[in-house]
Every structure is written in C-alpha cells, then in structure tokens.
Amino acid sequence: MTSAFDFYNGPADNPDPSRYRSCTLAGANVYLVAEVGAPHNYGISRELTVRTVAFGTIPVEATLRLEQVRDDDGLPRPINIETLTCNPDGGTEVPDNEINTELYTRITSLVVDGVAMRLSDTCRTTVPGKMQLHGNGYWYGTVDGENVPPPPLPYWKNHLFNLSTGGELNGTIDVPAFSGCVTADGDDLSALLTATVSGNDNPLRTNQGSAFSCTRKNPVAGGKNLPPGPGQATVESVPCNLGLDPANPLIPPVPEIPEGDR
Secondary structure, X not given: OEEEEEEEEEEOOOOOOOOEEEEEXXXXXXXXXXXXXXXXXXXXXXXEEEEEEEOOOEEEEEEEEXXXXXXXXXXXXXXXXXXXXEEEOOEEEEOOEEEEEXXXXXXXXXXXXXXXXXXOOOOEEOOOEEEEEEEOOEXXXXXXXXXXXXXOOOHHHHOOEEOOOEEEEEEEEEEOOEEOOEEOOOOEOHHHHHHHOOEEEEXXXXXXXXXXOOOEXXXXXXXXXXXXXXXXXXXOOOOOOXXXXXXXXXXXXXXXXXXXXX
C-alpha cells in the first residue's frame, strides 16, 4: 500500500538525562492513498483480495479496503508514527516503536463458491478494528572500547525499524462484525462475512520503505517535497526512487495467491 507522510523532525525531550546526552524525534502523520477512481483520494487503501473457506467447504473471495477513521469534517484522522533517537555516551540508540490505530474494513465485492454476490456499497465493519504494530529498535556505537557498527540497510531485512529509513513492523489487526452487506437481490450476507472474515488478533506484518523515498519536488513551494498525489497508489505512479540507492531498495511485492485447492 502507498501512504502519504506529513513528516516532522526535531529535538525531543530527554527521557533519561542521566543516560542520554540528547534525543531527536522523527514523526509522521500517515494517510493511506487510494487508486484513481476510488471513493476518496486519501484515507482508504487500494483494494486487497482475501480468500478463505466458509464453514469448512465453501470457497469465499472478498475484495476489501482498509479505511481510516474520519473526523466530523469528513477528513481522515492520521496514523501517527514516531521514532525517538537518543545519544548515550559513545553511541546511538533507537528504541522499539509501538504504533496503535483503528481502521474500518470495507468489503467492495464478494464471490462465494464462484458466484459474484453483487454487494451494496455499504458493507463495512460496524466499528473500526484495532491495529497494533511493533518495530524492533537497535543500538550502535562504542562500548568498552569495542565498536558496534550500525545495522546494514535495508532494515526490513534485519527485522528492525526506523521511521526515516523504514523497516519491518509486526503486530495484529482486529476485524469486527460486518453490517450493511446486502446483495442486489436483497439477501443480507453480513452474518456470513462476520463468520468467515471477522476476528481479533489477526497477525499482520508490513515492510515500510524510507519515508523520503517516494516524494516529488514542488517548484512553487521552494522545492519542498510533496507526498504521493491522489491516485498515485503504486510505486510506479509516484514515482519513487526505490531501487536507485542501496539505502532505499525496492520492497519485493507480495506474491499472488495461487488458484485452486490449498
């Protein structure tokens, strides 16, 4: 998925002056970016395909989007990510990252046992589900005369995370009960989808590229970086400089789900 970052960086309060000389906080307010023609430019993901089996025998394929919670003005509330970097004597420490947010899950199409159900556009979880992600921190510098080098990039290959350079995030996402999942024939499939798709603590792993790797220069604003624009929901459409620098390699795409029995 592609996201737009509102990035900020600067000095931070020192959580432990007896241990650290100084600290810097890098943070970003993150907005999901949808493809061209989507209901909203920001705040919803591209469509994702999920395949499962209902009641042990019936194949179900659902196409869904993740949606950020919106405020009273209809604007998406950002997902906030922050990385605190501190400097103890002789080194640099990046603590673990914890990301907590809530996302709705909307189902845009449904195929049950090979038959398209022609769902209404109101099929969504009744409440947003909790998403929790954890990023492993790291340390480098000199300890007792021994030099510990920084971990090699990219960090997602080493199961580490830093907002600025990206990395791996692991956690869970909850998918609450569905409502409004009515077909063109008037059948309400909300209970079926709740039984087959809903559940808590679904494992989730995501690899984030560098926060600076997918930006465009704005000639009007003095060359300031611009986030991905409306409809720029792929690496190719931004365009990104991923793959042009060892620090920003292209994250491998998720393999397609194979057809047939599994």
